[in-house]
Amino acid sequence: MRAMSETDARATLAELGARVRAWRARRGMTRKQLASDSGLSERFLADVESGKGNVSINSLEATARALNITILDLLQDAPRPALARVLGILHRLDETQLDQAHALLAGSFGLSDAQGREKRIALVGLRGAGKTTLGGQLAAERGIPFIELDREIEREAGTSMNEILLLHGQAGYRRYERRALLRIAEEHAGGVVMTTGGSIVSERETFDLLQSHFYCVWLKASPEEHMTRVVAQGDMRPFAATRGENGEMARDAMNEALDDIRRILASREALYARADAVVDTAARSLKQSLKDLERAVPAAPAIDKEKAFA
Numbered sequence: 102m103r104a105m106s107e108t109d110a111r112a113t114l115a116e117l118g119a120r121v122r123a124w125r126a127r128r129g130m131t132r133k134q135l136a137s138d139s140g141l142s143e144r145f146l147a148d149v150e151s152g153k154g155n156v157s158i159n160s161l162e163a164t165a166r167a168l169n170i171t172i173l174d175l176l177q178d179a180p181r182p183a184l185a186r187v188l189g190i191l192h193r194l195d196e197t198q199l200d201q202a203h204a205l206l207a208g209s210f211g212l213s214d215a216q217g218r219e220k221r222i223a224l225v226g227l228r229g230a231g232k233t234t235l236g237g238q239l240a241a242e243r244g245i246p247f248i249e250l251d252r253e254i255e256r257e258a259g260t261s262m263n264e265i266l267l268l269h270g271q272a273g274y275r276r277y278e279r280r281a282l283l284r285i286a287e288e289h290a291g292g293v294v295m296t297t298g299g300s301i302v303s304e305r306e307t308f309d310l311l312q313s314h315f316y317c318v319w320l321k322a323s324p325e326e327h328m329t330r331v332v333a334q335g336d337m338r339p340f341a342a343t344r345g346e347n348g349e350m351a352r353d354a355m356n357e358a359l360d361d362i363r364r365i366l367a368s369r370e371a372l373y374a375r376a377d378a379v380v381d382t383a384a385r386s387l388k389q390s391l392k393d394l395e396r397a398v399p400a401a402p403a404i405d406k407e408k409a410f411a
Contacts, residue, residue: 115152120175122150124168126361126368127303128271138167138270169271169304219399220245220292221285223315225302225373227366229330230320231382232296235394238387240294243401248289250297253281279307286314292401299365302372312375318397319376320390323383324362328355331362 125135132150136143140163148154149164158172165172194202222239224232233249240247251262258265258277265274278301285295295315302308311317322330332355373379378397382390 111152114149114154114156117156117176118150118152118154121146121164121168123368124170124175125150126364127300127372128168129300129303129365130168135164135167138266139163167271169275217290217292218314219316221289221315222292222294222398223250223311223317224294224296224320225299225311225317225376226320226322227299227327227362227369229327230322231330231387231390232320234387235320235382235391236294236296238391239394239398242395243292243294245292245294245401246289247294248285248296250278250281250285250295250301253285254278257281257284275304275307278304279310282307282310282314299369302369302375308372308375312377316399317376317378318394319373319379320394321373321379321381321383324359324366326383327362327366328359 125132130138132143132146135141136146139146139160141160145154145160146164149156149160154160161172161175165175168175191199191202222236224230224236226232237247254265254274254277255261257280258269260268262274265277269276278298285293297311301311380390380393380397382393385393
């Protein structure tokens, strides 16, 4: 077996660092959060992400566990062999055939919920896309409940989001998230509009569950608009930014936060695009965006409002 040269080793470490950085961006985690969840130092993680860290199996395991993935997810490039064969078939299909294949797979393997999926609308997208504002107005117009998944996860766990992450980490949080999703789908068979956390699309199992029970709409905006709206809300989580003594964000911190938003959007764009529909709120007024959202979702069925809000 040929020994790995120093050049090969540097390239491997650089690639590994890029993957850790990409997964962290996809999860919407700061390096400080990853350090806290993994038990590794921020300095060590910074070295790893820059391709300079001397990574052990134990540190890789700790990093993967904190990101709620396996080491194989972190290391492997190729999809599973069976998945590769299926993808090879799908690549040869046209758009109409792909729609038919999706329907067949969903129906055969329980990936779609025939019992009212299109009555339950889930809004996905990064913080600042307008999910809460538009979701609340859409629900009011349809006469159905409006809920926020984060609040339902807290209800499921009986504690706050911060406490869930502190006590149970990402893996524990995702377990509560899946329980909440199933409960919401069962409790709101007559219809509901729900907002979700920005990182839900990065969890394959959870996003599959969401799509099987809810009609998903990606509310999209430019990085600059996300930034403006989030700053206006006064909540920069999970973006890396610090404020001065007067509460205003320094220019360097603003630029860093904007770069963070760009990285997160880039890492999740293909995942968000899996949604059933896309509504671009960039340079659109609230009224215009609401109209766009109304057109993007299935027509509202006639419902018993008292039953829907029960």
